[in-house]
Amino acid sequence: MAAPAAAGAAGDADRSAARAMLQAIAGQQGFYGQLAAEDLGLPIVLLPPPRTLAAPEREAAAANAGFGRALRLLELGLRSEGVREWNFTRRGLGDRELLAAAALACEHEAWDLCINTSERTRSEVDLAQRFPTPHRSQVLQTTRRVGIDPAYVYGLMRQESRFITTVRSGAGASGLMQVMPGTARIVARRIGLDFKPAMLADPDTNLLLGTSYLKMVLDDFAGSQPLATAGYNAGPNRPRRWRDAPVVEPAAWIEAIPIGETRDYVKKVLSNAVYYGALLGAQPPSLKARLGSPIGPPDSNAPPSDRELP
Structure with missing residues (x-):
């Protein structure tokens, strides 16, 4: 009977060590600090604001x-x-x-x-400085119209453009939501907008096209924010391939994303969204709720993927 007792003791030691490691990072800001807190059964606590500037x-x-x-x-x-x-x-x-x-x-x-x-x-x-909410009335209005969580949109937009309306990437993505002209053309057709490339420079139109595209990608992945976020960054076809593997927890799936930029992007966007959810009044802030269900191949009864999405 000594062997089972030894095995149990070893398991207890491993669990204690794992808990100690989680406790060491649970107070940190960002993706893994948030995840560690929730794994320990603790709420994600927002840091108190600093002393008012004199x-x-x-x-x-x-x-x-x-x-x-x-x-x-x-x-x-x-x-x-x-x-x-x-x-x-x-x-x-x-x-x-x-x-x-x-x-x-x-x-x-x-x-x-x-x-x-x-x-x-x-x-x-100062979380209000680190996670500002510019264009707030338009973001709330547009996300209600599109039917998508404004905290998620803010988390993505903060990572995409830092809210600079004139920013343009080397690949040609433009504006607040960093929308590509080809993507904008497809989305505009679907939502009934008579699109001209110059419209991407208009913040309100850019926001409408970007949030509409994000909602389309999110719907195509049955509401999975990790998959949709990866799809927004790397194109939907890549996460479709990356999910074709054994079922794993969302955080493990994210950590296995083979493109470093996308892996970092997904973690930052979802962590951002947790803070924005709290700042916009959603309670309680939860990263695990955004990570959702384990990720693996789609169910055999799931509708076919929207292959027109760029």
Whole structure:
């Protein structure tokens, strides 16, 4: 009888070690911190807001010549130069100075600078700066129209464009939702929109086309956010192939995505969406709810895939 007892003791030791590792990361921000907390049966707790910025702190940021030059460069359409100037100026700043600089960027709707600057703080964390909600009324209106979760859309949009309406990728994706012209043309036809390529530069139209496409991909994957998020980034055909394997938990499936950019993208989008869900009033915030069911081949009775989706 000694062998079963030894095996049980070894199992208890493994479980204790696993729990200790989960506890070590459960307080961290991001995908695995959120997942560890829920695995331990703990709620995902949002960090408390920092102390309110005092007027002198805000005034010092506004008077900083480097930040002023950076914002002026952005106004002139010289985004790369403005970002470089901003990043150079923020070197060596403490948390309170970074929070004040991020607040200044948010006031000027330089959302990428706001997010990226606020993310550098350590002792004080401002989630409202790190997860801002620009275009809020239009996002809520459009997501209601399309029938998709606004927190999910915000989580994806934050990763795609940092809310910069004029950003354009090397591949030709444009705007808030980084929509490709070919994708936009197909989606516009399906929703009855008379599409012209120039329309992608309009934030409201870009948002409508991007959210409509995301909803189509989400529906094609029976509501699975991990699969749909991977499909939005890498095209739906890739996650269709990647799911053709033994059934695994969603987090394990994500970690096995063979394209590093997409693997990181899926984790960040879903983690973002958890925070946005909390900030928009959805309770309780849950990453596991967004991960959904185990992932594997589609059920034999499932409807055929929408192969026209690009």
